[in-house]
Amino acid sequence: MKNFLFLQSSFGSNNLKLKNNRSSIIKYLFAILLTSLTELSFINLASSQTLDQSDRDFLWQKVQKCVANQQGQPPKPDPCLYVDLNNRYVVANGSNQVEYLLLPTDKIEGIEDPNISQSNSIPYWQYAWEQARKYVVSQKPQVQYRNQYGLAINSKQARNQDQLHIHMSCIKQSVSMQLETDDNQIPVGNFNNFILTLENNQYNIMRLDNNSLANNNNPFYLVNKSLGSSQKMADQSIAVVGRRRGGYYILKTESDASKGYNAAAEKLLDEDCSTQ
Structure with a gap:
């Protein structure tokens, strides 16, 4: 009888662990899916902001990007080579x-x-x-x-x-x-x-x-x-x-x-x- 109770207890414990593991795996997979969707959103956003060289304001838009990036942290001139905010x-x-x-x-x-x-x-x-x-x-x-x-x-x-x-x-x-x-x-x-x-x-x-x-x-x-x-x-x-x-x-x-x-x-x- 004691052995039976022990086995029942062990089975319940393992079953609980399995459920917990399954829950952890589901959470992990959900996190990966959420990250992927977020990355795709950023990619789509970046694509939507791609500059069109046939646009007569292409260079002006490029200047604005360069200035914004130079004012960021860390400052960088991209997509320009150099930005002189003072001059x-x-x-x-x-x-x-x-x-x-x-x-x-x-x-x-x-x-x-x-x-x-x-x-x-x-x-x-x-x-x-x-x-x-x-x-x-x-x-x-x-x-x-x-x-x-x-x-x-x-x-x-x-x-x-x-x-x-x-x-x-x-x-x-x-x-x-x-x-x-x-x-x-x-x-x-x-x-x-x-x-x-x-x-x-x-x-x-x-x-x-x-x-x-x-x-x-x-x-x-x-x-x-x-x-x-x-x-x-x-x-x-x-x-x-x-x-x-x-x-x-x-x-x-x-x-x-x-x-x-x-x-x-x-x-x-x-x-x-x-x-x-």
Whole structure:
């Protein structure tokens, strides 16, 4: 009788353990299922927030993501390369092998914005030059001289994004060689109607003999003050090329609807540095 009671007790105890184990397993499986569903929710959320490059606000949305991530903990510039919250710009990869973009953290549609053409405006070109020297030169060791790289911004008609962006990359060797050849003829400090044909388009060119692109040397300011009453900043496209012996060449070209010409100084850039 005692043995029977012992067996009954043991069976009850084992049965209880089995029930407890089964309950633990069910809870464990439920936890795994809940975690999986949560992860899937986050994946779907991330997918729904994927940026569409065909959207004309793609770059602006990208800037906003970069700023938000830089303000997070820990701070990180993703999906940009660099975020400068104090000076209000970011650096991002472009669509070509050795192409980088400088973009304001403020909403600025493009070259036509009057606020960027003042002598005391944020010196985006100065920042772009400093960042080009950092990123382009580190990417391509053969780029050793300042006349091998440069900057460009396209006209309103030639762009496909409505957030101001300055392209940073190498300069086509044929362009830099032509500028060096005509260096002594290029007027210093003003455009003075000096014209060169580069990459099948005409460019009005001036020279700066100092190494500043800020204040009165801001290319937006220089181009804007050179325009006639019938000309518009929206139609302009600007390039900045380093001058080997110091300073810069500032180039401008203008869209012409009658000729179907949409000004894009970006064409002067060698965005895979293949000609260097």
